[in-house]
Amino acid sequence: MLGILMARRLVAVVPALLGVSVVIFVMIRVLPGDPLATLLGAQGSNPADRAILARTLGFDEPMPLQYLHWLGRLLTGDLGFSYVRHYAVGELIGAAIGRTAVLAGAGAVIGLVTGIGLGTAAAFRPGRLLDRAVSALAITGMSVPSFWLGILLIILFSATLQWLPASGMAELADGPADFLAHLIMPALANAAITIGLTARTTRSSLIETYGEDFVYTLRAKGLSDAQILRHVAKNAAPAILTMIGLQVGYLLGGSVLVETIFAWPGLGNLIYTAILARDLILIQSSLLVIAVTFILLNLVVDMLQIVVNPRVRRLASA
């Protein structure tokens, strides 16, 4: 039963992917400006050279043909070659996604752990001091512009205190201390919104669940606080899980601003500079990779919901 549900969800993904690929392809062909201009540079070149370049890159073919060629290469695992960066797109994305994953992972760990912790603490004593403080902090986290927070962190920790390096990423292989020093500020800037949203959702979800009838039943039965918490957590889990899925998605792709400020060579940065340079091949494939990641992520979250939440299971099979 479960297997069929999951399979059905999996199959529904395919048309979504196809639709997304068409949208991506069309959208970036709409970008104004000559896609070869950056490659040719300000010192320019003569029209004959431009024609040769256009032919090499396949830009002189009709659109539908270009799309089909691209799709065909994708299916064989070839993401294309970026002439602007002179690197295979697959390599660029692979490296960048790894780096964004590190940043997103750190942001997720900080954000989710702090958020869930704060939210849980607040839920225990609703209306009291801690709760108010957490609520205020949550709203602050949600409202702060990440790029501004990044700038403030750099002012404080790099320029004034000179404790941390202002930008860039250090490889783990070059030493964990250096690695962490470069990681902590961007991760914090990224995590602010996550802390806010997660704390709120955890808090409200827990409070709501605590207020449900079954908790009274459990208390009447004489269960201890800890045991009740386990039951409550299981019931509150779905909402929190959805939130986690959303946040990881946000952290993965929405980190363009933080990556720009901290010169973190991740996926957001890659796509943003690709858009500016009209690196069509790179933009296409990167957006598709992101789309696939998101769709898969949503799929995983949905699957987890089906497993964890009997109500969803019932609804889904209805």
Place this chain on the structure above:
Amino acid sequence: MAVIELLAPLEQRDEIGAIRPRSYYREVGERLRGDPVALGSLAVVVVIFGSAIGAPLLTTYDPLQGSILARLLPVGSDSHILGTDEQGRDMLARLLYGGQLSLFAGIAPVVISTAIGTIIGAVAAYFGGVVETLLMRAMDVSYAFPALLLAIGIAAALGPGLTSTIVAITIVLIPPVSRVALSATRQVVVQEYVEAASVAGASPRQIIQYQLLPNIASPIFVYTSGLIGLAIVSASGLSFLGLGSAPPAPEWGAMLNTMRGSVYVAPDVVALPGLMIFVTSVAFNVLSDCLRDALDVKSV
């Protein structure tokens, strides 16, 4: 209107002791009035709006012109209470006039996307079936992308400018609004009064307009008012990346961008636009929360 009276939860006794219906919205108003946090955030919002609209009255400085001899003066200077920017323009003036741009860039997309998203969601839920699948799958396409990247792509495609920012954020906000509208409409559409109206011969358009929309108004309103803060931050984010209003427009995000080079030399002045974005966003978010509590609607 018939619908609102049907919703009236409480009643008051009139002169002869019969029960008089009391407006739902009156009740909401009273709840808000009693909540100091709501009042506080409302006050902040009003102040921000008021100062933006009343900018010409509050300052005599020209936000677009300055003397380069008076660049980057610190906060608390004699003639410039909030300092000056990198071209010598008065910061207070720029923040006030910038408020007009930033607020507009934040609120316009929310308003437009609410209108469009609600219609899409309501229509989809009412007709169901193929219509719903088509509309919602179209919305799903945008869920495959991180919102900010999508906005950047759209803004880049349209060329930098205030219009592009607004269009980009509107497009990004329509799908979530439509989802909220969809699920709210689903709950309303099974109510008896809708069935009654349909039996009485109302056309789909009339049902949508008179039965559905007013009843989904409050969850949608709560949701979209919560989007304003996000929209303002996103609009300033796009400006920060250079995709928003052209200089010398004093849009807050754009100001953070142009002053970024001076961040170590004049951090107090550089931090100001970001502070405005932050405070505005907090105020709207808090207000939206209080509205939700007052309207007693669970998040959809």
Place this chain on the structure above:
Amino acid sequence: MSNLRWQHLLASAALTFPVLLAACRPAAPAPATGGNTSAVNAPTASTTSAAPASYDHVDNAIATDRTGKGGTLIVGMSAGNIPYPNTPPNEGYEGTRFVGNQIYDELTPVNYDQGDSVPVPGPGLATDWAVGDDKLTWTFHLRQGVKFHDGTEFNADAVVFNFDRLLNKDFPYFDATAAASNGFNLLKVDTYRAVDPYTLEIKTKSPYSFLPWDMSHMMIASPTAVKTYGVEEYIKHATGTGPFKMTKYIDGQVMELDPNENYWGGKPKLDKLILRPMPDPATRLAALQSGEINWAEVPPPDSVDQLSKQGFNVILKQYPHTIIFALNTYDKPFSDIRVRQALQYAIDREGMCTALLRGLCMPASQYLYPGHPWFDPQLGTTFHLDVNKAKQLLADAGYPNGFKMSIAYPTGGSGNMWPGPMMELVQTNFKAVGIDLQLVPLEWNNFITLFIGGFSDPANKKYDAVYISLAPDAPPFTFQSFTSDGLPPNGCCNATGYVNPKVDELVHQAQNEFDAQKQDALLQQAQGILASDSSFTFAVHDLNLRVLSQKVRGFMPSRSWFADLRNVWVKP
């Protein structure tokens, strides 16, 4: 405590931010008020004979310090990414400076170690060269005993291989992108062949005395490496004959280079050269201050005073780099020379350079600067701020109340100086003479499309002018920008549409003239007429700002866009 109290606390905390941050403001002197500038920036009396007040700022003791060796130089580039090491690299001249010229050599490179004279092509991989009586056949004698980093021999066949790679579409190792970027350098080359292992013969399409200039841009890559790795993978194993060998290259992050022990020009003193991309100026500044890098390209102008006080080595040097506005001369109002000249008198260049940019530029009145052989001393510095003259010219041309115009400028790209703030100042200047200047920021790609297309392209007519940062000493590109040879669509890059038969004639004569002094005289004349015709509005000359840690010694900046790093070493 009620929720309201917490909101109050939060709000007051937020509002105290600016006050706290004011405390973080570094204790530098107040920004220039009343025209007073710090010691770094004030023009000093000239030490060379011909030039007036010199805008250079070079600590000669540090620049000529050859007493040590070793150390690691870590450069924070303004480029958004590591320039990929092809021939040439991308990321514009910054790529050439830090990657191209370090990994590769050219036949006749310009000497970048010269202190005060303008660099010209000299011996490199070619030891001497001469043109035959037909004025078309050049014979280059190549340096013997030079090896590529992979150990293979450098000889005439290697050079021919490189030519084929860039010019011969049917060559199996033809590199389309490198070919496109070398388009200008090889424009005049007709045939090329190896006469013997160390003699190369090049025939030009017409008499062209600037061939050594063109050859100074053509980098020679190892044929063995290209053949082994193929066109697409080659750059990961970029191999040349240059002073540095690439040892590590991670796209987006870092490039590391080690000195070439067997370099024919002498082994560089450094132990290691590391390049990092840091497109955000504020970040570059922070990195320099914290010691993460010891060489920062173009830190924010406002930080220069502070850096100087903190003991960093601020380097400024005049060189041929001019910021101009290219005007649409096809249509009104700029088809009228009076209107064009009015613009020249409307810009407050002094204000821009002293107050806005804190001494980091010098006013430009022609394409080149006083002291450069192509600066026309007769026209001199005629174009300077004169609001009344500007208004008069506008009135004479029929615009007593001014007019509206728009200018496009790039928001990205390195070497552009600071278009945003500079254009905002110009906006103010123009307003004073009645011109309403609308600013249109364009991203780099759109900007280049506009420039290459030129104003003859109807799509570009919505702009009246373009802000461009140009190297006025890079033939043939330079010449193309103001002669009929460069008119689109067949040529590039005469965006303005300006053509003056006299200028064309002078430039062609110069290309036909093989005596350097006579060449200079002809070009001087041409530049004078160009300046006077004002199809380019001359704004300012850049001064090649970079800031180094005091521990970096031995770097003598040259009067060019490029840098010689062989004598650089870092004190421990």
